Amino acid sequence: MTKKLSLTPYFFLIPALLVIAVFVLYPIVAVVYYSFTDYNISTPPEWVGLKNYQQLMKDPIFWQALSHSLIYLIVTPTLIFLSILLAIVVNRKLPGIHAFRALFFIPAISGSIAVGIAWRLMLDTNGIINGTLLSLGILKEPIQWLAEPAYTLPIAMMLTTWLGVGYYMMVFLAGLQNIPEELYDAALIDGCNVWQKHRHVSIPGLRPQITFVAVISSLAALQVFNEIFTLTGGLGGILNSGVTIVFYLWRQAFRLNHAGFASAIAMVLLVITLAFSIMNIRILERGTEAD
């Protein structure tokens, strides 16, 4: 009787465990296996041992892609800074403030592909950005923004920031509204100015949200794909200037049919993101403890 009762909770867990096993565990195990094979998706994989990993280490485009992905992490502090700033700005009782909040949130609910295409058209040689800069006399000749290798990554990063800032603003806004008003009153009595008030009350109060946004946005930055794909028309930028690790994975898996090699890239990405997340959480938790 006792034994039967102790098993009951596990029966309740079975449906969830099955879903996790099929949709999480099996794909991970499969990718680990494929990374040791020569696999083109259409025909059965062939075991090649460590060949994919050896090839990866010698592949200059992989290292270029990895460096681009690491550079892309700049969007994380940018997003945190801009989102907190915006959250502070909209965290006040003004007429029409809800409209402003909604306006800032619109990019977050827009499809990144549609936004990417729209930005591509704006950045086109005859697009609105060149048109504006030419009419203001800032440019003498239109610039092919997306055809200049030096601009590809910064433009994609700008787009990611633009897409994410509204969403993270809402996260910080919720955090700000949870900070007790008494703390601000106390800060005012202590003689804090506006900057000091936020420096000593808002920022420490937002630390859980900052941890969350730092982890989530840096993972998203490491896995960026849509922005690169749409802005570069599927090429990854001239001279691979916009190729990130996930874009390179996609190119190997779905354009060149090297699913085995792409799985090896996925494994490397998994290790990096895992390490990065642990490091991120540890650093921010240490900061919380210090406070």
Added chain:
Amino acid sequence: MRTRLFALLIMVSILLSGCAQPTTQVPAEPVKETVVVTVEVPGEVQVTTVVEEVLVTPTPGPNPEAVIEGVEQNAEITFWTFWLSPTFDDYIKSTIARFQEAYPGVTVNWEDHQATFQDDLRNAFAAGNAPDVINLSISEGWVSDYATQGLLLPLDDVVPQSAIDMYFPNLWDQQLVDGTHYQFPWYQGIQVNLVNRQIYDQTGLTIEDFPKTVDGLPALCKTIKEVTGTLCDIRLTVNDLLAQMTYEGGVQVINADGTAFTFDSPEAVAWLQLYVNMVKDGTVDKTVLVTDQDRVGLDLFTTGQAAFYNTGPNLIREVRANNPGLYGYLAVVPAPVGKSGVVGKGLMAISVKADTAFPNASIALSQFFTNPRSMLEFSKIVAIYPSTPASYDDPFFSAAPVAIEDSAKPYAKDAVSKLADIVPTVPHKADVNEIVLQAIQQALFNNVDPQQALSDAVASANALLP
């Protein structure tokens, strides 16, 4: 005498009914017919002719569109098309309905796949549930890609000669793998240049002045840039650069026995130099030049920002739908020809998967969709061109063009009959193409000498060969 006559009539009826194919019957109503029978009675000199009116049920004749025999009873097959829904839903559904009249008992499950077609298909093959009948692109080289992996059904021993003879021989013979056929040629496109006369006419050139050869494009782009300030909307076929080299530059990309790549020849260097010069002159849109998506170039043209764009007349509908204001200023000219003298290869094909459970039904559907009648009906709703010469006998093709989409109709039969796949089978094609793409970018955008870039690429590509 009457008994003999009655027996003879019954025999004739049985014989006639025996000739009919059970799968191809059409509904029949009893009609009154005059039957004339000549009876020779052995042993008698006299010949008797009897004329009598009787009520008979005519024996159903064979459906002329049912040309494949041995179609499996109660077959259920899946058919995947590439980017045809929802625009052509009515056409596809009505053709399937006609197919099911010709081959009763066959069930066809149709699915249309679009941007993810290739991914979906590869995944379906991996999962063992690939469609029986597949719409594959000839121009992208999909037929040879899948055929070399052993995933498509060889057609040589299973398609009757009468069915093969329906197609232009040049189209039937495309993308052979080791001399074996794997595709039914479907709808074809004729490469044309859509010209935006709002921009083009500012140059003072006439439509007749548009270059007839690829060599003429740099000068035209220079003029357009100088006069109008706009850049040329020219796209390299980055998914198959070896093919573009072959057609435009007359380049032999691999030696005759397939043991070494040769795309660093003087012809190849000259071909690449042409594009390098245009980039250096700043006369082409660099983003479009190396995009792998035709839509990027088409979008630029459709928004009215380019003087011309190389595409098929079937995509004029995109311009009309998205920018009706530009539609009125469109002109169509034949696409410039390269040094090979061949305009290009075919567009779309239908293939059957190798391990289908219903090979005959699948072949029948493939053949049915590509037969002269189906092709003609498709041509009437969109500017595509049949792979079957008989379709062009219809007055639709001899009528004078009215809409701009129809501009290529008068010379379509001739143009389609000259399409040819002249690119040899290339081992590790996708990898070699990627190597070439990287090399070409180095030459176009990184000041690497074209000869050096191509020689390095050849060395890398040769390393892939056994």
